[in-house]
Amino acid sequence: MIKSISYAIYRHRDLDAVRTFFEDFGLTVAEETSDRIFFRGCGDAPYLYIAERGEEAAFVGMAFEVDSQESLQALSVRLDAPIEELHYPGGGKRVTTTDPDGRRVELVYGMARSAPIAVSRPAVAWNSWGERRRLGRFPIFDLRPAEVVGLKHVVMSSPNPPAIIKWFTENLGAYSSDLICDENKTVIGAFMRFPQGAEYVDHHNVAVFLGPTNGAHHACFETIDLDAIGVGRRYLMSKGYKASWGIVRHALGGAISDYWYDPSGFRVEHVTDGDLLNDTYPTKVNPHNQESLEQWSTMAMPEDFLRS
Numbered sequence: 001m002i003k004s005i006s007y008a009i010y011r012h013r014d015l016d017a018v019r020t021f022f023e024d025f026g027l028t029v030a031e032e033t034s035d036r037i038f039f040r041g042c043g044d045a046p047y048l049y050i051a052e053r054g055e056e057a058a059f060v061g062m063a064f065e066v067d068s069q070e071s072l073q074a075l076s077v078r079l080d081a082p083i084e085e086l087h088y089p090g091g092g093k094r095v096t097t098t099d100p101d102g103r104r105v106e107l108v109y110g111m112a113r114s115a116p117i118a119v120s121r122p123a124v125a126w127n128s129w130g131e132r133r134r135l136g137r138f139p140i141f142d143l144r145p146a147e148v149v150g151l152k153h154v155v156m157s158s159p160n161p162p163a164i165i166k167w168f169t170e171n172l173g174a175y176s177s178d179l180i181c182d183e184n185k186t187v188i189g190a191f192m193r194f195p196q197g198a199e200y201v202d203h204h205n206v207a208v209f210l211g212p213t214n215g216a217h218h219a220c221f222e223t224i225d226l227d228a229i230g231v232g233r234r235y236l237m238s239k240g241y242k243a244s245w246g247i248v249r250h251a252l253g254g255a256i257s258d259y260w261y262d263p264s265g266f267r268v269e270h271v272t273d274g275d276l277l278n279d280t281y282p283t284k285v286n287p288h289n290q291e292s293l294e295q296w297s298t299m300a301m302p303e304d305f306l307r308s
């Protein structure tokens with residue numbers, strides 16, 4: 001039913017500052033109006049992130065791509081929401097609804113794909129122990145933004161994660177790859193994927209954690225490889241932006257990540273090397289501790305990282 005996450009929507013006061021930041025972060029402006037900027041990556045999605053102009057900065061919501069016109073029709077009936085034309089780059093059709101916290105959730109189908117943008121280099125072949133793959137070549141990098149390929153996930157914060165998990169599972173066919181429980185065995189978080197049978201899919205395209213708001217903890221964008229994350233970090237540092245953490249190898253989902261603050265104070269993540277699962281992997285239940293969060297990092301997790 002749902003193929004994957006499609007785009008995230010945030011509201012900002014200063015779109016000029018947001019444009020500059022996200023270009024330094026590795027996104028490209030696909031289209032811009034007086035009150036909206038559509039940012040894209042190097043992949044074929046027409047856009048990955050919509051920045052809307054508004055008086056108060058806020059996480060607005062996110063969109064998921066539906067696999068067929070029939071699925072969109074079924075969702076329209078189930079959610080009692082009309083199918084409308086999508087007048088954004090790439091066109092298509094959309095059903096708009098809200099989750100139990102009131103976040104906007106858009107379900108889209110039929111967007112025209114864009115011509116991919118060539119990335120500046122292929123992924124680095126590593127000379128790892130037991131596997132020498134880079135022979136007579138040198139990893140030399142230009143100081144430049146970490147080129148974003150696509151949107152990987154949004155992590156929501158919610159006062160009631162079980163209600164959000166239930167809603168995404170029952171309405172959108174999401175499946176919890178990993179649940180997080182507190183010491184009383186109460187579910188306080190979940191990483192959810194959109195299963196495609198035997199096909200391997202991202203460990204999570206959406207996640208939710210207990211938090212004081214109905215907002216988002218971060219939006220995550222895939223880049224080329226670990227060196228893109230490292231060089232991208234140095235580039236963002238050179239521009240004076242504020243990091244939210246260091247470079248991290250996660251435990252659940254396995255990815256290598258780096259977190260930054262955008263000009264409105266929302267976290268955004270670069271990621272590479274995330275885990276892929278198929279239907280042979282059942283839900284795992286995990287305790288809420290440091291070991292579930294990360295295996296190594298270049299600096300200790302800041303105290304405010306788990307706050308929204």
Ligand SMILES: [Fe+2]
Binds near residue numbers: 220
């Ligand atoms: Fe993430």
